[in-house]
Amino acid sequence: MGLFDLFKKHSELEQMYDLDLIEDTSDRIYYKKLAIATCVNLIARTISQSEFRIKKKGIVQHDEFYYKMNVKPNRNQSASEFWETFVYKLIHDNEVLIVKTDTDDLLIADNFYRNEYAMMDDVFKDVTVKNYTFRRSFIASDVIYLEYSNDNLSRLVNSLYTDYGELFGRMLEFQKHNNQIRATVDTENVNPKDPEKQSKMQNFIDNMYQAIKNKAFAIVPQQKGFTYNEQSDRASSSVEEINKITNGFLDHVARALGIPPALVRGEMADVEKSTRNYMTFCIDPLLKKVKDEFSGKFIEKKDYMNGERLDIRRVSYRDLFDLASAVDKLVSSSVFTGNEVREAAGHERSDDELLDRHIITKNYTELEKLLEGGES
The missing domain is CATH 3.30.1120 (Arylsulfatase, C-terminal domain)
Structure with a gap:
């Protein structure tokens, strides 16, 4: 009698096999989803605190674009909710599509079909937002479309989880057996x-x-x-080995996204260095993708050539007062003006003319004047 004949003859055995399979993998899938959600939600919360603005000749334009990007992109979402959804889809699904409605609302598509062309704009069809599917098609020049990377994160995580899932399952069964x-x-x-x-x-x-x-x-x-x-076997046991496996899987997912593992584990040792690396190697490259795509869609070429820019002011991990000494040195050494420092810190330029001048403190002078007995 073959294996499949046995299942056909004993239907209750087939049902038992399916239930055991589902029950056996449910706990392991939970840890996989937890690792992905921990990393992706961290990035989403960070970027949702950014301020998106267009500058003309260094002056921030508080116009319709500013309102849509920072207050209310559409009638059902706030800006923070919109950007959290945007980042989650971009990283988790490897792509995200934003379409503009007839009422100028910006909507993030849940599903869509993309026709790619070499010499023409790509066409997006069957765009679905929640329970509504647009009948019309959208061309690439009329939408915001970004891809996160060449490899789908879910495929990468699933491949990594094949090994970790088996190891984690065996450790979990071992701990259950010891404590039964x-x-x-x-x-x-x-x-x-x-x-x-x-x-x-x-x-x-x-x-x-x-x-x-x-x-x-x-x-x-x-x-x-x-x-x-x-x-029962009363041998003492702990879940330390299981925690090592789950943390190892979390560390690999974090590294794949450019997040220092110590940051997602909540370690406080050298947290400033971890945060700096997180902003440099994870957040800034992602914001660069967003900036390039939005600049090409919201700023005309001629305006861009005339100095109009899209500026994204991301959340700072350092307090402004922590930068006071560095700002003083930059300005007092005449390397930067006050307004240049304000822009570098993410603030708007001031109308005060003094902040556009290069100044130097009295004790800064040239070596030749010191040798000539000049004032220092």
């Missing part, structure tokens, strides 16, 4: 043909089991002809 309560019950003078006595005995065993399972201290009354013998 196993016991035998010996009964005497119980007539197997007497259903009433069997029922009473079974109820007693069930209540005893629940007491042992749910209570820290369980008292079991002794019964004549009834003996309870616990066979």
Whole structure:
């Protein structure tokens, strides 16, 4: 008899096999989703705090674009919700599409089909947002479309999880086995043909089991002809090995996204260095992708050539007062003007003319003047 014949003949065995498979993998899938959600949500929360603005000759334009990007992109989402969804789809799905409606709302597509062309604009069809599917098609020049990387993150994580999932499953089963309560019950003078006595005995065993399972201290009354013998292995065990496996998987996902593993694990040692690397190698490259795509769609070529720029002011991990000494040196050494420093710090230029002048403190002078006995 073949294996498939056995399943056909015993349908209950086939059903048991499917249920065991589902139950066995559910816990492992949870940890995979947790690792992805931890990393992606961290990036989404960081970018959602950015400020998107267009500058003309260094002056921020508080126009319709500024309102849509930073306040209300559409009637159902705030800007922070919009950008969190944007980043999650970009990283998790490897691509994201934003379309503009007739009412100038910006919507993030849940599903779409893309026709790619070499010499013409790509065409996006069957664009679906929530439960609504657009009947018309959109061309590439009329939408915002970004791809995160060449490799799909889900495919990468699934490949990595093939090995980690098997290892994690075996460790989980081992820990369950070590901590399992196993016991035998010996009964005497119980007539197997007497259903009433069997029922009473079974109820007693069930209540005893629940007491042992749910209570820290369980008292079991002794019964004549009834003996309870616990066979469990009381060897001490811990979940430290399981935590090492889950943290190892989380570390690999974090590295794939450019996040320092110490940051997602919440380690406080040298947190400033980890945060700096996170902003430099994860957030800034992602914002560069966004900036390039939005600049090409919202700024005309002639305006761009005349100095109009899209500026993204990301959240800073350092307090402004921490930069006070460095700002003083930059300005007092005459290397930068006050307005140049303000722009570098993410603030708007001031109308004060003094902030456009190069100044130098009295103790800065040339070496030749010092040798000539000049004032220092």
